[in-house]
Amino acid sequence: MLIGEIIIGNTDKFEMIANKYDTPERIQIAKVSSDAIQNFLIDANSKNAIDFGCGTGLIGMNLLNEFNSMLFLDTSQNMINQINQKITDFNIQNVDTLCFDIEKESLSDLHIQADYIFMAQVLLHIHDFELVLSRLFDVLNEGGHLLIVDFNKNEKIVSDIVHNGFNPEELTEIMTKIGYKDIQFETFYTGSKIFMGHDSSMFILDSKRDHR
Template identity: 25%
Template structure:
């Protein structure tokens, strides 16, 4: 039987590496993007670890995740400027859901893109959601090949450039000790 993200939700924040990942992602984000008073889409927000860090600094956040149990954990944090949405990112969602009626100043995705079956399609949707001059930033486990749950820098550069981002940079800002050993994190910063 396959395990879904719902099965991880309640215990997610008990894993030290998940907490450290969110801390390091937030720190690395602040080094490349001015997040003050921005309108943010936290795509694949999980239990809201990154949204919780962003919330005091930004205007508002649409926190999107396909796992209802993860969104329930985020809801329990009662973040006033965070609108949780249970769904997958698709053109239909963007066209129909009121949370997507305005453009975003920043889209973030923490450990999400490597699990997408359609990274290129989602990157294209993200591009359409951003105001000109603003950023899509995502973090995923780094790999030179294309193992599930990891991202290859060449692939990331190719996809983000092909959907129209003007400036794309891929770095490896931090590593984390995890139950699977020490893993390096890839950070993609793409400016529209």
């Protein structure tokens, strides 16, 4: 069901749709997703965040006021260009952008660290998501959080482009082996035809890198 190399990143697809990505449907999903993330933030005003797989920044832009600084990171340069335009248009401070493929390189090599990393509807596009979760663990400061928003597993969806969602319990087991602690999750949204034309639900998972 998870068919090979095409899953990896889907960067080419996103390069093509970047300038028309912000549809009303995506904006609405981003709002409920960022609200869910906001509920899990603790004393984040002094913390720095990474919007990982940020797309056009729909999630991160909703959360700018929650953090001291934010890095928007994506594999698609055209998506990053869209964010750079928003940063210019709205004169946004304390943000940066980076076009980077964590499946090919490690962020640790760039000496980038974060207190919060959030990724919304990103994991389903990543072929080797265990590798990515492990590399993100290395980027977190001690006491830092990784927040994942994605679709619950939906067996009706058969795709060679994306995973058909995730089982949060199975994800918890994988992340525990990597070293993540205090993992909690909940389903926060159910919508009509929101996942490849199918009715689906979305979960949020909060995890932590403990103090050593």
